[in-house]
Amino acid sequence: METNELLPIIEGILFAMGGTVEVSKIADALEIEKNQCIEAIETLKKKYEDENSGINIVEFDGAYQMCTNPDIYEYLIRIAKQPKRYALTDVLLETLSIIAYKQPITKSEIEKIRGVSCDFAVSKLVEYGLVTELGRLDAPGRPMLFGTTEDFLRSFGVSSIEELPELSATQIEEFKQEAENEVGYETPIDVTI
Amino acid sequence: METNELLPIIEGILFAMGGTVEVSKIADALEIEKNQCIEAIETLKKKYEDENSGINIVEFDGAYQMCTNPDIYEYLIRIAKQPKRYALTDVLLETLSIIAYKQPITKSEIEKIRGVSCDFAVSKLVEYGLVTELGRLDAPGRPMLFGTTEDFLRSFGVSSIEELPELSATQIEEFKQEAENEVGYETPIDVTI
Amino acid sequence: MDINFKLQVFEGPLDLLLHLIDKNKVDIYDIPIVEITDQYMEYIRLMEEESLDVMSEFLLMAATLLDIKSRMLLPKEAVNEEEETEDPRAELVQQLLEYKMYKTISYELRDRQMDATKVLYKAPTIPPEVLAYETPVDLEVLMSDVTLNRLNEVFNQVLRRQDSRRDPIRSSFGKIKKEEVSLEQKMEWVVAFAKAHNTFSFRHLLEASRSKTEVIVTFLCILEMMKSGQIYITQEDTFTDIIIESKIAA
Numbered sequence: 001m002e003t004n005e006l007l008p009i010i011e012g013i014l015f016a017m018g019g020t021v022e023v024s025k026i027a028d029a030l031e032i033e034k035n036q037c038i039e040a041i042e043t044l045k046k047k048y049e050d051e052n053s054g055i056n057i058v059e060f061d062g063a064y065q066m067c068t069n070p071d072i073y074e075y076l077i078r079i080a081k082q083p084k085r086y087a088l089t090d091v092l093l094e095t096l097s098i099i100a101y102k103q104p105i106t107k108s109e110i111e112k113i114r115g116v117s118c119d120f121a122v123s124k125l126v127e128y129g130l131v132t133e134l135g136r137l138d139a140p141g142r143p144m145l146f147g148t149t150e151d152f153l154r155s156f157g158v159s160s161i162e163e164l165p166e167l168s169a170t171q172i173e174e175f176k177q178e179a180e181n182e183v184g185y186e187t188p189i190d191v192t193i
Numbered sequence: 194m195e196t197n198e199l200l201p202i203i204e205g206i207l208f209a210m211g212g213t214v215e216v217s218k219i220a221d222a223l224e225i226e227k228n229q230c231i232e233a234i235e236t237l238k239k240k241y242e243d244e245n246s247g248i249n250i251v252e253f254d255g256a257y258q259m260c261t262n263p264d265i266y267e268y269l270i271r272i273a274k275q276p277k278r279y280a281l282t283d284v285l286l287e288t289l290s291i292i293a294y295k296q297p298i299t300k301s302e303i304e305k306i307r308g309v310s311c312d313f314a315v316s317k318l319v320e321y322g323l324v325t326e327l328g329r330l331d332a333p334g335r336p337m338l339f340g341t342t343e344d345f346l347r348s349f350g351v352s353s354i355e356e357l358p359e360l361s362a363t364q365i366e367e368f369k370q371e372a373e374n375e376v377g378y379e380t381p382i383d384v385t386i
Numbered sequence: 387m388d389i390n391f392k393l394q395v396f397e398g399p400l401d402l403l404l405h406l407i408d409k410n411k412v413d414i415y416d417i418p419i420v421e422i423t424d425q426y427m428e429y430i431r432l433m434e435e436e437s438l439d440v441m442s443e444f445l446l447m448a449a450t451l452l453d454i455k456s457r458m459l460l461p462k463e464a465v466n467e468e469e470e471t472e473d474p475r476a477e478l479v480q481q482l483l484e485y486k487m488y489k490t491i492s493y494e495l496r497d498r499q500m501d502a503t504k505v506l507y508k509a510p511t512i513p514p515e516v517l518a519y520e521t522p523v524d525l526e527v528l529m530s531d532v533t534l535n536r537l538n539e540v541f542n543q544v545l546r547r548q549d550s551r552r553d554p555i556r557s558s559f560g561k562i563k564k565e566e567v568s569l570e571q572k573m574e575w576v577v578a579f580a581k582a583h584n585t586f587s588f589r590h591l592l593e594a595s596r597s598k599t600e601v602i603v604t605f606l607c608i609l610e611m612m613k614s615g616q617i618y619i620t621q622e623d624t625f626t627d628i629i630i631e632s633k634i635a636a
Contacts, residue, residue, distance in 0.1 A: 009268045012247030012261040015208075016273045016506040029271040054205025067511065072205040078222040079206050079214070080516045088528050097541035113548050128523045155529040156537075165538040211510035249505070259508060266504035278503050284397050286492040294491065306484055309398035309443045349495055350502030358494045 001032055006040040007047075014041075020063040088128075095121040096130060096148075100164060103147035104134045110146075122146060130155075194225055199233040200240075207234075213256035213343060252352040253343050279321045279348075288314040289323060289345070293357055296340035297327045303339075315339060323348060399447030400485040402429060407482070414482055417475055419458055423451040454478060567600045569607070576607040580617055580632040588619070588628035 013026060027037040041064050045057040056069050068076060088096075095118055098110050110118045125131035130152045136142040153159060202223065207214060220230040234257050238250040249262050261269055281289065288311050291303050303311045318324035323345040329335040341354065351357055396402040404414075406425050412418055430444050457474040473479075579591065588608065595601045608630065611617045618631040 008245055008247035008262060009265045010247065012265045012269050012506070013272055015248050015259070015508055016261050016269060018211075018509050018511050021272070025272060030268060052201055054201035054203065055208050066208070068205040068209045068513075069201060072202045073513075073516070075202045075223060076206060076209055076512070077516050079210070079218060080512050088532065093532065093537075093540050094544050097537045098544060100537060101541050113544060115548070128528060129525065130529075151525055155525045155532075156534050158534065163534075165534050208508070209510065209512050209516075211508045251505075261506040263501065263504035266506075269506060273506055276503060276506055278499075281496070281499070283492070286496055287397070287488055290488045290492040290495055293495075294488070306481075306488060307398055308400040308447065308481070308485065310439060347507075348502055349498045350505065351498065358491065358498070 001030065001036075003036060003040045003043065006030065006032070006036070007044055010037070010040050011044055014044075014057065014064060014066045018066075020060055020065040022063045024062075091121050092124055096125055096152075099125070099131055099146050100148050100152070100161065103161070104137075104145035105147070106137055106143040106145055108143060194223065194229075196229060196233045196236065199223065199225070199229070200237055203230070203233050204237055207237075207250065207257060207259045211259075213253050213258040215256045251350075253346045254353050256343070258347075279323075281321075284314050285317055289318055289341075292318070292324055292339050293341050293345065293354060296354070297330075297338035298340075299330055299336040299338055301336065399426075399444050400482060401489075402426065402444070403447070403478075403482060404486055404489070414486070415479060417479065419451065419455050419475060423448075423455045426451055450478065567597070567603045569603055572600070572603045573607050573610070576604065576611065577616070577634070580611065580630070581634055581636055583632055584635045585629060585631050588630055591630070 009030065010026060013029075014021060023034055023037050023041070026041075027034045030037070041057065045059075045064075047053075048055055048057055052069075052071075054069050054072050056067055058065055058067055094114060095110060098113055099105055099122075102109065102113075107118055107122055110122070122131065126133070126146075129149055131146050132149045134145040134147045137145050148161065153161070153163075158164070203219060206219060206222075216227055216230050216234070219234075220227045223230070234250065238257075240246075241248055241250060245262070245264075247262050247265050249260050251258055251260055287307060288303060291306050292298055292315075295302065295306075300311055300315055303315070315324065319326070319339075321344075322342055324339050325342045327338040327340045330338050346352065346354075396405060403422070403426065406422050406429075407414055407417060410418070410421065410425075412422070427448060430448055433441070433444065454474045576591070579586070591604060591608075592601055595604055608617070608619070612619060616632070616634050618633060619628050620631070621628045
């Protein structure tokens with residue numbers, strides 16, 4: 001077989017095999033001399049290099065493999081991990097505000113305030129680097145305490161949690177007052193017509 | 194980005210991903226217009242074809258995938274593993290044809306055309322990954338609708354269901370011709386696929 | 387005619403019919419229904435005991451054929467000029483044609499499939515470090531909508547909601563003061579509100595209420611105004627807020 005005829009065949013073989021393929025294996029399959037096989041692979045390798053292709057052919061110890069050109073690595077990362085979009089949902093934001101104002105706080109305390117489980121929200125906030133574990137509370141079950149991170153402060157351009165807008169004493173008092181006066185009425189009352 | 198710069202990047206992406214990659218996914222990752230992306234892929238596709246490369250690029254429903262050139266199959270199979278192939282019986286193939294051309298379609302519609310129950314055939318086709326449930330028809334009983342999958346396109350080498358072989362007008366005409374020749378009588382029957 | 391297709395397996399009644407049509411070299415558009423029906427019936431008699439499901443499909447077609455046969459044997463009724471009598475075979479012919487078409491297509495597909503298996507694909511070879519890669523979280527983007535004030539606001543809302551979740555009956559025991567709310571006064575107030583607002587929410591209206599009695603009175607006012615056509619209300623769903631459209635708004 002002419003080397004030119006060999007090129008597409010070897011190209012297809014290297015492509016379909018994915019991993020490394022020994023020269024002798026290819027030569028046997030095509031019933032050609034090992035030398036001719038190497039020559040063909042090297043021709044192909046050079047062609048890819050000359051064309052600055054996204055595919056390269058590399059040699060490991062008498063075996064060849066097709067791989068991606070390292071130059072496009074960055075784009076490969078972009079595509080491999082693309083569908084991941086981070087978003088701060090309402091649930092996350094609420095949980096974050098509770099942790100910010102009530103830290104150090106345990107998950108069960110957060111749940112008590114929000115009325116729903118917060119496992120997912122807290123672990124997301126930890127993943128985003130906005131919240132971190134602060135250690136364990138010295139209480140039954142030794143629950144983990146959570147607080148905000150420096151990154152959290154930095155994203156607001158403040159240097160400490162004391163700079164968070166206060167829930168002023170009067171404001172807090174108002175809450176209590178309201179709660180006492182209106183418990184049950186401030187809630188939307190369900191009226192079905 | 195220039196289309197020329199795009200070529201090696203897209204080449205590497207298609208190579209590394211192995212499976213089909215949606216145009217929009219590439220376009221998003223590279224922050225380019227979808228049209229430019231398609232143009233680059235088509236350029237690459239043509240390049241492979243012109244060079245009679247061992248690698249081809251095929252399209253399935255707006256997504257692209259690299260594969261080997263069928264011309265080198267004979268040699269390739271000496272070394273590479275035979276791709277798994279489902280032996281489709283006539284029943285399965287007929288049912289598949291009906292689903293392919295009439296999708297989305299319910300089982301009872303298939304049964305009406307074939308004159309026999311299709312439960313077994315449809316569930317086999319679903320098991321083989323050639324057919325999938327598409328949702329329910331908004332009709333009494335809310336019957337399930339079926340359609341073909343990307344694997345179907347790949348297994349039959351068609352890039353979209355629009356590309357399925359047509360029973361061309363001439364072929365249909367031939368049926369009628371036969372009829373007319375033999376008896377000189379024609380029922381006005383409209384058969385369209 | 388000899389029935390020598392005993393061993394042949396047909397996929398269904400249509401398949402068998404097509405076979406008989408081919409075998410007799412007759413035209414699908416002009417099926418000699420008497421002959422074909424006889425052959426069909428003969429075939430069914432020879433069919434080995436198949437499952438009930440399979441048999442019933444063949445029998446159903448037999449019934450159809452016999453029906454067509456009998457209709458064709460009947461003397462034609464005087465044909466009304468405007469109404470052409472339909473060939474009793476028409477529906478069956480249509481069905482046979484459609485089936486034959488898909489059968490033909492399925493052979494074509496089989497060829498395609500043969501060709502398609504000559505193409506090999508490649509398993510993904512994404513470098514493990516790429517696979518393991520996690521997009522770094524861009525806090526600037528993530529927090530772009532969040533200001534300190536918003537954070538504060540959200541927290542306030544959370545606290546309010548927490549309060550409102552308290553058991554309204556238990557936690558208010560002993561705190562309800564007897565309080566007279568006059569319907570007239572409330573009515574005046576609600577009418578004034580309705581004059582000032584085109585549309586408003588019922589819940590919003592209740593927020594100003596100080597006691598259960600006041601809530602009830604407000605509700606009565608709304609009912610009264612509805613009745614007199616001063617307002618018009620809509621509610622999307624049970625338990626959702628009631629939207630009040632004022633007809634007396636300035």
